[in-house]
Amino acid sequence: MLADVRVPLADPAPRPERADAARNRARVLAAAERLFAEHGATRVSMEDVARSAGVGKGTLYRRYPDRAALAVALIDRHERELQQRLLSGPPPLGPGASPAERLDAFYAAMLDLVDRHLHLALAAETGAARFRTGAYAFWRAHLLVLLRAARVPDPHGALAESLLAPLAGEFYAHLREGGLTKPQVLAALHELSHRVMHQPQ
Template identity: 60%
Template sequence: MREQGERADAAKNRARVLAAAAELFRDRPAETVTMEDIARAAGVGKGTLYRRYPSREAIAVALLDDHERALQEQLIAGPPPLGPGAPPAERLATFYRAVTDLLEQHGHLALAGETGARRFGTGAYGFWRAHVGSLLTAAGIAEGRAALVDLLLAPLAPELYRYQRDAGLSSRQIADGLTVLAERVLA
């Protein structure tokens, strides 16, 4: 699926690692899952595990990848308002909602892999930056643009979503708040 030069046995082990990690991350808090746990659950040695994934975070990012890529395609070429064709404010609100859904479904993976400052280094973040940047331009907002892009992505931090959900807010309430934000900022 990723490397074609990959040997058959290696590919099988990669799949087992990902499957085992997915299950572990589903079952318990990310920070309690050790590399050794994943190796054992996958029936693989630590050396093998480290050969491919240098850290727990890298595994979580690999698991998230598919879901994030699907969203990226929608943003580029999907139907409006997620894809091109709708007014910027509406597109931003829809984007917010889509990420919210993603966090609701796969938040545990995001918390395992894209926490804190690491988040800014991922490919997904770069893509989202470009997306929001283009929406700002489309809305005719030039002032403070460079900083605004990141400021508008900050509310999507996985930790924040988790905190708000734990504080009793529903997924709907959070998405609604983000909608208000989107509409007011992109006027």
Template identity: 55%
Template sequence: MSDDEQRGQGAAPVPRVGGLLGDLQAADERPVAPRRRADAERNRAQILTAAERLFAEQDPRTVTMDRIAKAAGVGRATLYRSFPDPSSVAVALLDEHERRLQGQLIYGPPPLGPGAPAGERLAAFYLAMLDLLERHLPLALGAETGAARFRTGAYGFWRVHVRTLLVAHGVRDPDPLIDIALSPLSPELFRFQRHELGLSVERIGRSLTAFGRRLLESGDGD
């Protein structure tokens, strides 16, 4: 029978050391959990800082867990306790930026927030997403390329937002249009247009906002 089972049946607990030694022992034990939490937070901060630098300095697809661990000065076991793969590190970095935009979509002033026509809100959303991609493209490429893009919580949020706009406009069958509307915001496409074709953010934005308005104008299902 294990010690835990014995205690469960009423066995007397192991006595603590009394007197000054016992007090010192208790004092030593109490800070352990907070100290471990502080260490974990410090390690996480080091990991995210190092990873953001790596994603910015090289092709995000070449960033490995080994490189992140070495750059952060932590062991592989420490890294894997917080993140399963490089993509999850990029997601954590990108998450804060995307959360700010999500808050603006829900609570911000129009046209990005509620109160403007659906076509104007979609156009404003496109511009806000282009700004996010321009400022944080390495993170987006590390977190949201290929099929991984569709599995992120942020993409799910964007889908709900676009669907809400389509429904508000009176589109009878909005679901097939949602991902079509979001496809121009692929990080890979943005990189191709910006860095291979050399298109400016302003030029891409003008075309996308016109596309969004036309999409809703012609998407009433009549």
């Protein structure tokens, strides 16, 4: 039942960690973010990250088994901020606007996130891994809430999943490589939003 939908944060708060572990984690993530941005995630090895962070490979692999895990940790920072804005920020992204306005705002905010951090999205969301992240579950639950509020039937959640599909990093990269600009992609998403929510342009 959609009435039972809850919108959880992507993941529970991390457990407290030792000061030296926290320092190592911060160095690893800073090194990975810099290297991924400079060279692209697929061209950076785990050894490159360990060397740049000044940590041993064992230290790196214990926390992050591969590049995808590093990318997930990095993009998680940005996703958590957006999640908080959806839950308690000002409308139209946060509560207080109509479902159609909130879906438009969600698409705009998500496209900004994907556009700014496409190199991370491409590394983190490889294949079916995208659907196993806590963030994906959060976005799906949010869309189910909006559809329910707009009285748009989606008994099996397939419509919510379909609305999320255009936000995949690989799909966005495909559109941009095909010559579409970010405003053109956003305009198409808003057209989709209006049609689903039965709102006139």
